[in-house]
Amino acid sequence: MSGFSNSTQAMSLVAFTAVATIILLLCVMTGPDGDDLDEFYTGYGSLSPMRNGLAIAGDYISAATVLSTGGVIALDGYDGVVLALSIALSLMLLMFLLAEPLRNAGRFTMGDVLARRMPGRKVRIAACVATIAALLPMMLIQLAGTGDLLAFILGFSSDSLKTGCIVGIGALMITYAVIGGMKG
Known part of the structure; x- marks a missing residue:
């Protein structure tokens, strides 16, 4: 029960x-009106920088990350904050390392x-x-x-x-x- x-x-x-x-x-x-892959990955060219940033954040930050990070901070205090920051910074580092080569290759x-x-x-x-x-x-x-x-x-x-x-x-x-x- x-x-x-x-x-x-x-x-x-x-x-x-x-x-x-x-x-x-x-x-x-x-939902998209067409099936053009390039338009899909670039947000149909209609996203403002703020919306594009939120879309990228939503792509990388799952619900499990948000919920587990809050739990770790609640249980471990400052050690949990360090873990939360390391997760965010590692995703940012990964994005910086991959974004330029992907853009230069013309792929997504x-x-x-x-x-x-x-x-x-x-x-x-x-x-x-x-x-x-x-x-x-x-x-x-x-x-x-x-x-x-x-x-x-x-x-x-x-x-x-x-x-x-x-x-x-x-x-x-x-x-x-x-x-x-x-x-x-």
Whole structure:
């Protein structure tokens, strides 16, 4: 049992559904009209510097980073602050090291640069496997945490219902990505 009253659970479900619906509508409204890859990666040339900076930050800073960093700071104090700053600075250093070569190559992803410099199908496959191997565990952990949290809020205690919440959240995220125009 979750410890929440039935009315609290109902309000949580209504709030979750409302937020999910609003986000889905935003994805539909802001989704791309065409399939031009160059236009997609450059924000269709319509982003202000502030919006472009927020888009880049949203690309690199995941929800897990934000939530875990806050937790580390709460538990470890100044040591947590050092860890938070090191994460932010390492991402900034990575961006500075990669942004110029990517721009000079006229490409937007490391896979595109590798395919341009070393043509062949095997290079693309290797880049794809490396990307999936790095991102799949992180994605599964985030989905499991989010699904378990939703199951807790809704008062689901059985493993099958928790698994259903995890699968449902995953399907919702895939729907957002597809409707929002994410290129893959």
